[in-house]
Amino acid sequence: MAKGTLTRTRAIVLVFVCFAAPADRGDRPVPRADRNSQTAHAQLVEKARRGGIDIYFEGDSITRRWGASDAQYRDFLLNWRRNFFGWNAADFGWGGDTVQNILWRLENGELDDVHPKIIVLLAGTNNIGSAVRQSVDVAVVEEVTNGIGAILALMQRKAPGAIIVVMGITPRRDSAGGTSEMSTIAAINARFAAAADGRRVRFLNINDKLATADGRLIEGVTVDGLHLSLVGYQIWADALKPIFTEILGPPASTDHAPDPTGDPSAARSSAAR
Numbered sequence: 001m002a003k004g005t006l007t008r009t010r011a012i013v014l015v016f017v018c019f020a021a022p023a024d025r026g027d028r029p030v031p032r033a034d035r036n037s038q039t040a041h042a043q044l045v046e047k048a049r050r051g052g053i054d055i056y057f058e059g060d061s062i063t064r065r066w067g068a069s070d071a072q073y074r075d076f077l078l079n080w081r082r083n084f085f086g087w088n089a090a091d092f093g094w095g096g097d098t099v100q101n102i103l104w105r106l107e108n109g110e111l112d113d114v115h116p117k118i119i120v121l122l123a124g125t126n127n128i129g130s131a132v133r134q135s136v137d138v139a140v141v142e143e144v145t146n147g148i149g150a151i152l153a154l155m156q157r158k159a160p161g162a163i164i165v166v167m168g169i170t171p172r173r174d175s176a177g178g179t180s181e182m183s184t185i186a187a188i189n190a191r192f193a194a195a196a197d198g199r200r201v202r203f204l205n206i207n208d209k210l211a212t213a214d215g216r217l218i219e220g221v222t223v224d225g226l227h228l229s230l231v232g233y234q235i236w237a238d239a240l241k242p243i244f245t246e247i248l249g250p251p252a253s254t255d256h257a258p259d260p261t262g263d264p265s266a267a268r269s270s271a272a273r
Contacts, residue, residue, distance in 0.1 A: 076233060
């Protein structure tokens with residue numbers, strides 16, 4: 001199967017159900033317990049209520065940093081606006097989230113009555129973590145696959161008109177600086193690809209632009225072996241924009257998406273100075 005392309009197969013729900021795991025299935029919603037994440041969730045619920053969203057980005061910190069208002073990510077936000085202004089795109093990623101955390105946020109208001117035309121989902125890397133592995137971690141593959149299946153089912157129920165673009169989990173270095181995560185990532189991405197129908201649910205893998213064939217990250221595409229750099233985000237944008245144009249047409253001259261949100265703890269620190 002060629003990388004960097006949209007793939008088409010059979011029914012999504014059947015594929016995900018068939019791969020259920022007996023232990024931690026990954027499809028049980030789990031809230032974040034820390035105050036900062038709870039505050040961020042409330043802000044994202046309010047952001048959803050403001051409406052005007054045609055493209056809804058969901059995920060963890062890799063997604064969040066791209067469209068966040070935090071000062072340290074200013075260049076990423078400028079890149080976001082250069083690529084997506086006029087398509088009414090909004091970022092609902094939150095740092096540190098597992099698939100279970102994302103499922104909880106979506107079950108608790110962050111997608112209610114938004115009605116986007118496109119949803120972009122990149123999730124699962126925090127379930128994988130950075131532990132050095134000798135082979136494919138089957139338990140993690142099952143956990144992430146089932147978690148994404150539950151997320152997709154919820155998205156299809158809450159936003160039935162949306163086309164969902166499931167991103168392949170991007171490459172990351174393990175804690176020893178090596179590539180031992182790649183076999184597990186590749187196994188998860190193969191499940192995603194097999195579950196996409198190519199119409200309402202599409203799979204997009206950009207990993208051939210981010211890493212070599214043996215799994216080594218290409219110089220300059222991340223800032224730390226995990227989070228994308230401006231180069232990495234532009235690679236992602238270049239893969240998404242033809243899909244957005246196909247579905248929505250060219251971007252408009254105005255944009256109606258709500259303003260980006262940031263890290264609540266950073267805002268509290270600034271206010272206390």
